Amino acid sequence: MIIIQRYGCQRRLRRRSRLLLTGAVSGGNSMSSTVGDNVGRLRRLRGLTQEQLAEAAGLAVETIQKLEQNKPGSPRMSTLRAIASALAVPTSALVGPAVAGLAAGPGSDDDKIALGLLRRALTPARGLSGMTVGHVSVSPPTVDGLQRSIAEIDRIYHGDDYASALARLPVLIGAARSLVDASSGDQRTTSAGQLAQAYQIAGTTLIQLRSFDLAHHALNLALDVADESGNELVAASVVTTMCWMLLRQGRFDEAEQLAVATADAVEPRFSRADPTRLAVWGWLMLRGSAAAIRDGRADDAGEMLDAASAAAARIGEQLPADVALRMPVTMGAFCAVTVEMKRVEMSVVAGDPVTALALAERVPPGSGRATSDNRNRHQLDRAWANAERGDLVEATRILSGLRAKSPTWLRHQRYAGDIVTTILTRRRRPVSQELAALADLLGAGS
Numbered sequence: 001m002i003i004i005q006r007y008g009c010q011r012r013l014r015r016r017s018r019l020l021l022t023g024a025v026s027g028g029n030s031m032s033s034t035v036g037d038n039v040g041r042l043r044r045l046r047g048l049t050q051e052q053l054a055e056a057a058g059l060a061v062e063t064i065q066k067l068e069q070n071k072p073g074s075p076r077m078s079t080l081r082a083i084a085s086a087l088a089v090p091t092s093a094l095v096g097p098a099v100a101g102l103a104a105g106p107g108s109d110d111d112k113i114a115l116g117l118l119r120r121a122l123t124p125a126r127g128l129s130g131m132t133v134g135h136v137s138v139s140p141p142t143v144d145g146l147q148r149s150i151a152e153i154d155r156i157y158h159g160d161d162y163a164s165a166l167a168r169l170p171v172l173i174g175a176a177r178s179l180v181d182a183s184s185g186d187q188r189t190t191s192a193g194q195l196a197q198a199y200q201i202a203g204t205t206l207i208q209l210r211s212f213d214l215a216h217h218a219l220n221l222a223l224d225v226a227d228e229s230g231n232e233l234v235a236a237s238v239v240t241t242m243c244w245m246l247l248r249q250g251r252f253d254e255a256e257q258l259a260v261a262t263a264d265a266v267e268p269r270f271s272r273a274d275p276t277r278l279a280v281w282g283w284l285m286l287r288g289s290a291a292a293i294r295d296g297r298a299d300d301a302g303e304m305l306d307a308a309s310a311a312a313a314r315i316g317e318q319l320p321a322d323v324a325l326r327m328p329v330t331m332g333a334f335c336a337v338t339v340e341m342k343r344v345e346m347s348v349v350a351g352d353p354v355t356a357l358a359l360a361e362r363v364p365p366g367s368g369r370a371t372s373d374n375r376n377r378h379q380l381d382r383a384w385a386n387a388e389r390g391d392l393v394e395a396t397r398i399l400s401g402l403r404a405k406s407p408t409w410l411r412h413q414r415y416a417g418d419i420v421t422t423i424l425t426r427r428r429r430p431v432s433q434e435l436a437a438l439a440d441l442l443g444a445g446s
Helices: 002-022 037-044 050-057 061-068 079-088 096-100 111-123 143-158 162-182 185-208 212-229 230-250 252-264 275-294 298-315 321-326 335-349 352-363 372-388 393-404 409-411 414-426 433-442
Strands: none
Touching: 002 079, 002 275, 002 298, 037 050, 037 061, 037 079, 037 162, 037 414, 050 061, 050 079, 079 321, 096 162, 111 162, 111 185, 111 212, 111 433, 143 162, 162 433, 185 212, 185 230, 212 230, 230 252, 230 352, 252 275, 275 298, 275 321, 275 335, 298 335, 321 409, 352 372, 372 409, 393 409, 393 414, 414 433
């Protein structure tokens, strides 16, 4: 009887597997769960056309088209393996319920699936003696090729395309790991520093999406690998991201202590003017200042901002291209404009809209090398100050500009929702169309 029951169970499992491959079983999930749907979704997340995926998998484009259109017929397992390899995911990730279960929580389906794939890359299943399963084999890139990939994903992140950044990060991490494993000597230390930067971008993206626990894990991995590389500036760059995460979590005292201690360890000699060291140190001063002002110590915050300003002035407006390429992720964005934007932010945190607006007038024209995140945050600060001063029309105009330019970034900002709620509360006129659109995007006033 037991044998019969076991056989019947195996038969049902085999039948279910066939149904999953043909898309006949949904797994009870509202997300697309057919193999074809998931191939199409993962292909788009990777930024590939059907032709490019077919070429990478060594298949006819008609095969990809037929699969994505969910036409009758079960794909061969060899076909699925080839597609999975080209997409740098496990073959099991093409099966609907497996992909649907990768992530949960708010956000689009693409965000959820991409976040799940990144979670797999950062937290592989482990067994005895450090054994891991689930890693996808990736051919080692060149050091220069890997650096270009790091810069490209950093660009995608700062273009607010978080789903694409999340989707590409597992491939980047896998490639960086394979290069470290295949290298020795100086190349191994260099590639270890690059792997640390890959983990850092992952942590940065996860912080933006408020996945703080997974971000913390990614940044700890980055620090471990940075130690192996022996590059203290790469490690210190990772610390700046760690401090940002602590700030987002309200852990101000820890953020300041970490920033100051790390800044002391890498303090530059201004007479030698090493741009990379100056930039890393300057960012740490900005993080320390942000923590101090939030902890109610304006004098300490001001001193650290002044120190950062001196570092930015020493670097100058023009950063040689070869220096920018050697810098850790986002360090090249440190500049005088960034510092002055943070000075405005300091007044906002202190609750002084008058000073904030006056300082905003002094922000140098143009954006310098400031990242889109910092430029957008500066616009939120201007919107807040205008709202506090009673100019609700100007505050709404600034926010509408952000909605038109950076809607994805704006949607993830609770600060923006607070400003819109303030405007809605204080308005004396009916809600305008643009204010209603902002409230809808941010879920404000509901």
